[in-house]
Amino acid sequence: MTHKVTILLIPVVIALSGCLQNNAQRGAAGALGGAVIADVTGGSALTGAVVGGAAGYFCNDLNVPGCRNK
16 A cells, blocks of 8 residues: 555655755755655665665756756
8 A cells, every 4th residue: 555655656756856946955855756766666765765865966967957956
């Protein structure tokens, strides 16, 4: 049952990611999202959190469209 709830929350997290204003907020959201997705897919939540957090934190530096500091 928790997998269904987690899968339903993924689009919500993605939709809210556009509302984040700085690298720290995007890093925290990326870490949370990465941990949840890794756990649901059977991977390591810690590894998912590290990868997701890094992706969120550095997305502005990598010029990802829609990822700008406000």
